[in-house]
Amino acid sequence: SAAIPQPASSFLGIKGTRGPAPTCASHSFEQQFSSVAQRGPKCNQAALRAAPRAEWTRREAGLGGTCLLELQRHSLRTGGRDPGGRRRVELWTPGARQAPGGVAIRWGGGAWEGLDDGAIRLCRGHPGKRPGRWRPPGGLAVARWCYAASWASAAGEVRVWLMGLLGGLSAVQLVGDGFTTRSGYGILMPSLSPTMEEGNIVKWLKKEGEAVSAGDALCEIETDKAVVTLDANDDGILAKIVVEEGSKNIRLGSLIGLLVEEGEDWKHVEIPKDVGPPPPVSKPSVPPPLPGPQVSTPVKKGHAPGKLQFRLSPAARNILEKHALDASQGTATGPRGIFTKEDALKLVQLKQMGKITESRPTPVAPPTPAQPSPPQAAATPAYPRPLIPPVSTPGQPNVAGTFTEIPASNIRRVIAKRLTESKSTVPHAYATTDCDVGAVLKVRQSLVRDDIKVSVNDFIIKAAAVTLQQMPVVNVSWDGEGPKQLPFIDISVAVATDKGLITPIIKNAAAKGIQEIADSVKVLSKKARDGKLLPEEYQGGSFSISNLGMFGIDEFTAVINPPQACILAVGRFRPVLKLTQDEEGNARLQQYQLITVTMSSDSRVVNDELATRFLESFKANLENPIRLA
Amino acid sequence: MYYLDANRLIPFQKCDLHRLEEGPPVTTVLTREDGLRYYRMMQTVRRMELKADQLYKQKIIRGFCHLCDGQEACCVGLEAGINPTDHLITAYRAHGFTFTRGLSVREILAELTGRRGGCAKGKGGSMHMYAKNFYGGNGIVGAQVPLGAGIALACKYNGKDEVCLTLYGDGAANQGQIFEAYNMAALWKLPCIFICENNRYGMGTSVERAAASTDYYKRGDFIPGLRVDGMDVLCVREATKFAAAHCRAGKGPILMELQTYRYHGHSMSDPGVSYRTREEIQEVRSKSDPIMLLKDRMVNNDLASVEELKEIDVEVRKEIEDAAQFATADPEPPLEELGYHIYSSDPPFEVRGANQWIKFKSIS
Numbered sequence: 004s005a006a007i008p009q010p011a012s013s014f015l016g017i018k019g020t021r022g023p024a025p026t027c028a029s030h031s032f033e034q035q036f037s038s039v040a041q042r043g044p045k046c047n048q049a050a051l052r053a054a055p056r057a058e059w060t061r062r063e064a065g066l067g068g069t070c071l072l073e074l075q076r077h078s079l080r081t082g083g084r085d086p087g088g089r090r091r092v093e094l095w096t097p098g099a100r101q102a103p104g105g106v107a108i109r110w111g112g113g114a115w116e117g118l119d120d121g122a123i124r125l126c127r128g129h130p131g132k133r134p135g136r137w138r139p140p141g142g143l144a145v146a147r148w149c150y151a152a153s154w155a156s157a158a159g160e161v162r163v164w165l166m167g168l169l170g171g172l173s174a175v176q177l178v179g180d181g182f183t184t185r186s187g188y189g190i191l192m193p194s195l196s197p198t199m200e201e202g203n204i205v206k207w208l209k210k211e212g213e214a215v216s217a218g219d220a221l222c223e224i225e226t227d228k229a230v231v232t233l234d235a236n237d238d239g240i241l242a243k244i245v246v247e248e249g250s251k252n253i254r255l256g257s258l259i260g261l262l263v264e265e266g267e268d269w270k271h272v273e274i275p276k277d278v279g280p281p282p283p284v285s286k287p288s289v290p291p292p293l294p295g296p297q298v299s300t301p302v303k304k305g306h307a308p309g310k311l312q313f314r315l316s317p318a319a320r321n322i323l324e325k326h327a328l329d330a331s332q333g334t335a336t337g338p339r340g341i342f343t344k345e346d347a348l349k350l351v352q353l354k355q356m357g358k359i360t361e362s363r364p365t366p367v368a369p370p371t372p373a374q375p376s377p378p379q380a381a382a383t384p385a386y387p388r389p390l391i392p393p394v395s396t397p398g399q400p401n402v403a404g405t406f407t408e409i410p411a412s413n414i415r416r417v418i419a420k421r422l423t424e425s426k427s428t429v430p431h432a433y434a435t436t437d438c439d440v441g442a443v444l445k446v447r448q449s450l451v452r453d454d455i456k457v458s459v460n461d462f463i464i465k466a467a468a469v470t471l472q473q474m475p476v477v478n479v480s481w482d483g484e485g486p487k488q489l490p491f492i493d494i495s496v497a498v499a500t501d502k503g504l505i506t507p508i509i510k511n512a513a514a515k516g517i518q519e520i521a522d523s524v525k526v527l528s529k530k531a532r533d534g535k536l537l538p539e540e541y542q543g544g545s546f547s548i549s550n551l552g553m554f555g556i557d558e559f560t561a562v563i564n565p566p567q568a569c570i571l572a573v574g575r576f577r578p579v580l581k582l583t584q585d586e587e588g589n590a591r592l593q594q595y596q597l598i599t600v601t602m603s604s605d606s607r608v609v610n611d612e613l614a615t616r617f618l619e620s621f622k623a624n625l626e627n628p629i630r631l632a
Numbered sequence: 633m634y635y636l637d638a639n640r641l642i643p644f645q646k647c648d649l650h651r652l653e654e655g656p657p658v659t660t661v662l663t664r665e666d667g668l669r670y671y672r673m674m675q676t677v678r679r680m681e682l683k684a685d686q687l688y689k690q691k692i693i694r695g696f697c698h699l700c701d702g703q704e705a706c707c708v709g710l711e712a713g714i715n716p717t718d719h720l721i722t723a724y725r726a727h728g729f730t731f732t733r734g735l736s737v738r739e740i741l742a743e744l745t746g747r748r749g750g751c752a753k754g755k756g757g758s759m760h761m762y763a764k765n766f767y768g769g770n771g772i773v774g775a776q777v778p779l780g781a782g783i784a785l786a787c788k789y790n791g792k793d794e795v796c797l798t799l800y801g802d803g804a805a806n807q808g809q810i811f812e813a814y815n816m817a818a819l820w821k822l823p824c825i826f827i828c829e830n831n832r833y834g835m836g837t838s839v840e841r842a843a844a845s846t847d848y849y850k851r852g853d854f855i856p857g858l859r860v861d862g863m864d865v866l867c868v869r870e871a872t873k874f875a876a877a878h879c880r881a882g883k884g885p886i887l888m889e890l891q892t893y894r895y896h897g898h899s900m901s902d903p904g905v906s907y908r909t910r911e912e913i914q915e916v917r918s919k920s921d922p923i924m925l926l927k928d929r930m931v932n933n934d935l936a937s938v939e940e941l942k943e944i945d946v947e948v949r950k951e952i953e954d955a956a957q958f959a960t961a962d963p964e965p966p967l968e969e970l971g972y973h974i975y976s977s978d979p980p981f982e983v984r985g986a987n988q989w990i991k992f993k994s995i996s
Contacts, residue, residue, distance in 0.1 A: 191689075191690065193686075193689030193690065194688075194689050194690065194691045195689065195903075196901070197694075197901070216914070216917075217895075217917060218895060218910070218913055218914055218917055219910075219914075220910065231903060232903065232905070236682045236685065236686070237682075255690065255691060256690055
């Protein structure tokens, strides 16, 4: 018989070290195996011992997946001949266990599938093929398929009989006397509380190689709520600790350890690479979805290893559903790629501007294999959410019965905080008086004729400054224990902007002329409206003035800006008729332009008497603009 | 090799009796066929429960899940003692009974995961499984006992010589309606077998802390009772046969207390070790595990070999894995079917949803 051709490289995908080619190198198959075949499997140990040993490695993919027996090195025994005359080879693995779901044997790049009825096929590659193709002598193409006669497993043995379709050119060349198996059952990270997504391993209570019986505690896992012990369900030996103790944030479903059956070699267990939650076989028989808006199902955080296209926040999903929009038309800007409510609102705005058209989101693509969560398995038609009571959408004009949320800007929040603080902690006292601004108006008119634009407010500011100069007792602030005299006279002028009320300061107002004050006010107001005020331009001040005259307010009271002591609230000037006595003593109606000012003062530092005197001087100063010079 | 018709006379523990002159026999014949069948069923229930535990921990099963591993001898033994035409009703620890009453593991697991292939079309869950002559699956503690007495009344009314097994736990045994059911059953001599599955803990409370009298078989007072070792499937079978014969003879109801144990906690959210020690659980596992007991019996009496039983283990494992694979991969029931199957044979109608403007179609 012809010499058995030897492949150039290792045979049957032999990995690892391998001794010199065994005795089969120069012997024919019959020569080599005849003695063994005749005498049966359990014989000729000497010859078999010389042959390289094979080791199976079994990897299991998750729950109920197929088990892969990877032939690292080989060891085969002949099983004689079957009735049809075809050679049989036994791959004998004592201690192996038939894995549920079938066993696939992979060697040399091919894979064998274990089927229920026992037939094993080599699906790809063929025995003996390692990088180059192996051609038998004579140019015969070796079959790609090797048909296994039978397959049996009992009491821990896995026996596979392999045969080549064409003669005995198959695995027959391997000789061995048994296998050792390495196999492992993966221990996956469990969910030990309903809200748990990831956990930390606090401590392993068993060591590698320690026997574990059903019900024993394996390790302590820290969940989001407490430290819970994980129990083993089966007997076995803890073969390998994949995730060490002290590891944090291990996702649900990831491999943390390997368990082997008793009696197996636990030292050389291989960690399955593709372990994870089992791949669900996606059934294509989903009923055709209704023509309703289909929404990408929002996924809970961290269902690794698979990652979904879109993660929507529930509010975003609601908004998209309402407007029949698709999340893929916008961009997700939330943390970790979540499509947030703001993104959804932007999409809605774009839609309203006509930039995007309504679209029904396409059904979700079939899932990637490692998807544990059922919602993603099929695009379920979303049930339209009931709209009664009507759902409010921020930024939308109010539908009857809804409210609109306007998010508060930072300024408003600060204002709110300070006003509340002021009104609740500072004892406000109010004093009101009417001032005759007739003279001021005349001065103003004459200045206007000279093209100097000033307003009544500027006169008021100047008057207040001058009065403060005359009465330094009012130019104080409360420093927590008592009045603190302020060395400067800075008037804060209240300016209304879109974002809120802000008070830019006119420094040293008493020394400035009316025109200068007018210019400063204009500049500062503009800056305030543009939002470009520097901090020193609005922080500080010793006295505030708030003028609502231009809005038509007659009289109002203002809230003090702490730590200032007073604030002057100025109304509009209004023409008032009064009965006076003229030179001749006749009663006459005369028109006065009156302005109502209300001063709110901090009674701790400026009591009623001081406030009255201040207002008296202020009135006198305002009514005689000459004094303002 | 074992002869298929091999059988052995096997002795087991005597039952304590209350108001009974003689109890069930202390020996019974176990055939190899029966033994293998019981072994297979118990192993299936055990692996199914462990698989449910695994799936729950992977968040594939959600909601309630009450497991009965450790109590397999009760479900298998009871089933062995009655006919398929007899009736059974139990509480929420019902997966084992659902299996022994005829549903397949696939259907049970698919129902737990909430998929279409489930026995209640995925809409029911753990506590909503029904089969022929099996009335579930009842969530309210102790509520099934008056129902069971009612089923027994129906049996007597129909005159078909059927009995009804009404199960409840040691925690429910202190409920008032159970005593009302005792009274009516005894008064009207209903063919009802009241069975208390005493697993020593009512949720987290041990029986000593919960009941003034822990002799649950005596609690029926005027109803005769027997206390049975619930970890021995043969003992349970014989006691059930005895009790069924008692009822079928028209002597009225009878009470059985099955002393058993559960390895898991009360439900999946209960670790099970805060009210009992691990040592206790391990002790029961090593000394009185029902599967181990049957296996030892069969092997010692030459009814089967260890390898054979291991083979059954392997097959069962494979079957459960297949079922789990199916249960994980099956699609969920479609949302249109939310309102279906409310009534069993009505014409289609519209049913109101969570508020008066939501309507679901309901087809029986």
